[in-house]
Amino acid sequence: MPLTNITHIARxxxxxxxxxxxxSSLTSADQLARALGWFSIGLxxxxxxxxxxxxxxxxxxxxxxxxxxxxxxxxxxxxxxxSIDKPVGLAARIxxxxxxxxxxxxALRPDNPKRNNAAVATALVLGITLLDIVAYAGAKAVxxxxxxxxxxxxxxxxxxxxxxxxxxxxxxxxxxxxxYRAEGTVADALPAKAS
Amino acid sequence: xxxxxxxxxxxxxxxxxxxPEIENPRDAIIKVTSCAICGSDLHLFHDLIPAxxxxxxxxxxxxxxxxxxxxxxxxKLNKGDRVVIPFTxxxxxxxxxxxxxxxxxxxxxxxxxxxxxxxxxxxxxxxGYTHLTGGYPGGQAExxxxxxxxxxxxxxxxxxxxxKLLFLSDILPTGWQAAVQADIQPGDTVAVWGxxxxxxxxxxxxxxxxxxxxxxxxxxxxxxxxxxxAGAITINFEQESVVARLNELTKGEGPHKCIDAxxxxxxxxxxxxxxxxxxxxxxxxxxxxRPHVLREMIYVCRPAGVISIIGVYTGLVxxxxxxxxxxxxxxxxxxxxxxxxxxxxxxxxxxxxxxxxSFVITHKVNLSDGPEMYRxxxxxxxxxxxxxxxx
Numbered sequence: 001m002p003l004t005n006i007t008h009i010a011r012x013x014x015x016x017x018x019x020x021x022x023x024s025s026l027t028s029a030d031q032l033a034r035a036l037g038w039f040s041i042g043l044x045x046x047x048x049x050x051x052x053x054x055x056x057x058x059x060x061x062x063x064x065x066x067x068x069x070x071x072x073x074x075x076x077x078x079x080x081x082x083s084i085d086k087p088v089g090l091a092a093r094i095x096x097x098x099x100x101x102x103x104x105x106x107a108l109r110p111d112n113p114k115r116n117n118a119a120v121a122t123a124l125v126l127g128i129t130l131l132d133i134v135a136y137a138g139a140k141a142v143x144x145x146x147x148x149x150x151x152x153x154x155x156x157x158x159x160x161x162x163x164x165x166x167x168x169x170x171x172x173x174x175x176x177x178x179x180y181r182a183e184g185t186v187a188d189a190l191p192a193k194a195s
Numbered sequence: 196x197x198x199x200x201x202x203x204x205x206x207x208x209x210x211x212x213x214x215p216e217i218e219n220p221r222d223a224i225i226k227v228t229s230c231a232i233c234g235s236d237l238h239l240f241h242d243l244i245p246a247x248x249x250x251x252x253x254x255x256x257x258x259x260x261x262x263x264x265x266x267x268x269x270x271k272l273n274k275g276d277r278v279v280i281p282f283t284x285x286x287x288x289x290x291x292x293x294x295x296x297x298x299x300x301x302x303x304x305x306x307x308x309x310x311x312x313x314x315x316x317x318x319x320x321x322x323g324y325t326h327l328t329g330g331y332p333g334g335q336a337e338x339x340x341x342x343x344x345x346x347x348x349x350x351x352x353x354x355x356x357x358x359k360l361l362f363l364s365d366i367l368p369t370g371w372q373a374a375v376q377a378d379i380q381p382g383d384t385v386a387v388w389g390x391x392x393x394x395x396x397x398x399x400x401x402x403x404x405x406x407x408x409x410x411x412x413x414x415x416x417x418x419x420x421x422x423x424x425a426g427a428i429t430i431n432f433e434q435e436s437v438v439a440r441l442n443e444l445t446k447g448e449g450p451h452k453c454i455d456a457x458x459x460x461x462x463x464x465x466x467x468x469x470x471x472x473x474x475x476x477x478x479x480x481x482x483x484x485r486p487h488v489l490r491e492m493i494y495v496c497r498p499a500g501v502i503s504i505i506g507v508y509t510g511l512v513x514x515x516x517x518x519x520x521x522x523x524x525x526x527x528x529x530x531x532x533x534x535x536x537x538x539x540x541x542x543x544x545x546x547x548x549x550x551x552x553s554f555v556i557t558h559k560v561n562l563s564d565g566p567e568m569y570r571x572x573x574x575x576x577x578x579x580x581x582x583x584x585x586x
Contacts, residue, residue: 009246009326012305014218016332018200018250022209025240025566030205079478084205084241084573085463142570148577151557153421158399158554163426168381168405169549174540177295182378182501182526 029138033090036135037081039128040074040093047071058107058121059114066103070096087143090136097129197586198336199565201251204242209563212252215332215340220267223344225278229357230334231256232565232572232582233282233365234391235507238459239324240569243483244509246309246326255282255322256364257334258357268345278348279363280334280341281534284320287346291319298531303343304329318531335565337586349538352546358553359545361583362396367541367552369532370396370456373505374404376528377452381405386441386450386495387427388488390418392555392581393505394456398425399550406452410444412437414462417578421555433464438495449497458506461487469514476513483510493520504529555581562586 011017047054048071051064060067073096081089104125107118159166200210215224233256238244258279264272272278284303285292291299303320304310306329310317313327320342323333331342341347351360370393379385385406387397390413401409402425411422412430419429430440441450463470463485473485492502493516502525520527544550557580560568568582 009248009306009309009330011248011250011330014216015330016196016198016212016215016252016336018210018212020211021200021202022197022211022563023566024202025207025569026205027570083478085474085478143574145575147571147574148579151417151578153417153554153557153578153580154424156421156554157424157426158395158551159402159425160548160551163402166399166549167402167426170400170403170544171381171405174404176375176378179295180375180378180528182376182528183380183499 027138027142029135029142030086032131032135033081033086033139036093036128036132037078037086037089040078040081044071044074044078047074057114058104058118059112060103060107060118063103070100070103073099086139087136090132090139093132094129094136097125097132100125101129196337197562198252198332199254199562199569199584201239201247201253202249205240207240207253207566207569209565212336215338217263217265218340219342220265221343221345222265223261223268223272223341223348224263225257225259225280225339225341226262227257227259227334227337227339227586229258229361230254230336230562230584230586231361231364232335232568232584234393235458236323236569237573238507238509240573241460243459243477244325244327246313246330248326248330251323251326251330252332252336253323254333254335255324256361256366257322257339258351258361258364259339262338265344271345272348272350276348277351277353279351279360279538280322280339280348281363281368281538282322282365283531283534284322284329284331284342284347285535286343292346295533295536296530297533297535299533303347305342306330321531335562335584337562346535349535349542351542355545356553358556358583359551360542362392362552362555363534363538363541363545365532365534366392366396366555366581367550368534368537369393369505370398371400371537371541372530372532373397373454373456373503374400374406375537376505376530377401377454377501377503378528379404379406379452382407383451384408384410384445385452385454386410386412386492387422387454387456388412388492389455389457389506390415390422390429391456394418395421395425395555395580396552397454397456397505398422398427401454402426403544403549408444410441410450414464415575418580421580424554432462433466437491441495445497449495449500451497452501452503453492453496454503455488455492455506457488458504459484459509461485473513482513484508484512486512486515489515493523493525496523496525498523499525501526501528505532507531556583558582560584
């Protein structure tokens with residue numbers, strides 16, 4: 001829950017309020033990543049609290065421990081997916097999808113009475129994997145430093161009088177204020193010698 | 196009016212909002228002519244600083260023309276005056292303001308009870324920042340209400356372009372204070388971590404204050420090239436060991452003065468494994484900031500040296516080697532910049548041609564392009580170092 005809800009922080013009366021919203025800095029790739037992050041949390045919680053039910057539905061009895069571990073994995077990948085480091089979280093999700101598909105493939109054996117359920121789950125995971133790949137590629141592209149030109153700023157000194165003349169120039173009329181002195185010298189600290 | 200508005204994590208929009216009005220006789224309204232995106236705006240963009248509300252207007256680097264003045268502010272400020280607005284709001288009368296500690300003003304934070312709870316004691320009100328510092332609407336907008344306007348302004352002359360004056364609002368005095376609070380003396384070796392806009396101003400300030408050797412640390416080639424332009428020796432931390440190189444440049448003694456112009460969001464780099472751990476903790480809300488730079492500064496600083504922290508930290512940090520700091524007798528100085536304490540002097544240096552802060556601007560765009568520029572600045576794309584916005 002945001003701190004603002006707990007503390008009842010409110011904007012002050014008289015402050016400007018929004019009349020019409022403009023386009024967001026959030027890209028569609030960011031929004032897709034966020035949706036997948038929240039999906040990870042939902043799925044992770046279900047896998048953690050109801051692994052037996054999932055195992056029975058898919059004919060994966062005996063793999064409850066694995067399903068619970070996958071729940072933890074989902075939660076762990078949700079954290080970076082919802083953060084500003086989305087590509088890291090999405091890459092973890094894609095790797096997790098591969099694990100899910102590997103596990104589901106064992107449920108597609110002909111003697112599994114829940115084979116049809118496993119087939120539907122496999123199709124869903126394939127769809128989600130596709131979304132994860134799209135989101136990963138999108139997030140990598142929109143957060144890339146490679147956008148635009150590479151520039152060199154070695155002509156931007158910002159010291160119009162030149163480097164040599166600028167060094168120590170402020171010392172002519174600036175003295176560090178006493179409350180900003182951090183170090184003195186031994187000579188400063190010694191009592192003045194009688195002349 | 197149009198304004199850049201915070202709607203949540205990574206969600207900034209150029210919205211149409213209602214116009215600000217005079218609320219107090221000490222207020223003024225300015226028509227913004229130029230404003231900028233600051234590195235600390237990215238902490239809000241990333242939702243690392245608590246107590247923002249959807250609908251808050253961003254921005255704390257602003258200048259413009261006075262268009263309306265409250266009855267008490269009249270005289271000290273008049274319609275038509277050209278002003279730069281400090282990012283700190285100050286009453287000018289409290290004990291802290293009288294001492295020159297303007298970023299610690301005891302009266303300007305209108306939500307001081309929140310500040311008391313968060314920080315132990317309240318700090319000054321800030322424009323376009325968290326509600327812990329008053330939640331005042333910011334200046335990435337067409338108009339700005341300036342509270343305590345009779346003391347919260349820097350009058351600037353006509354005839355000098357906005358580009359040279361705008362950064363009196365924040366990054367120039369911030370960089371200057373970083374150098375001053377390091378107590379730079381002629382002959383010193385000064386190491387500056389971070390070559391973003393504040394780091395660049397710090398490097399120039401250190402040169403003007405007479406540092407013999409300024410060493411700039413970053414990993415982005417364009418930022419290092421800008422640091423080099425001012426005479427700094429550069430270290431690319433992705434290509435060489437910062438500690439080994441600093442020791443080599445100081446005959447094994449370490450820099451006299453170490454300045455942190457990075458703060459909360461240290462670059463995450465597999466070559467520096469503590470940054471990976473910090474990032475993981477930060478994602479899980481186990482740590483607010485990534486203090487790699489602090490650790491490195493404490494380790495490499497010369498005994499009896501000074502650590503100056505000007506990069507913004509937001510809350511709790513882990514694994515700070517206090518044993519090293521204590522045993523080496525280091526002095527720590529830190530603060531948000533006390534902007535008006537330095538701006539008279541700095542304006543004179545701009546007028547005198549000692550420094551031209553416009554060197555740092557890499558992108559000039561319309562206010563409505565602001566949301567896109569937040570992304571560009573965040574991703575360091577298009578060699579972006581500083582974005583100036585025109586409403």
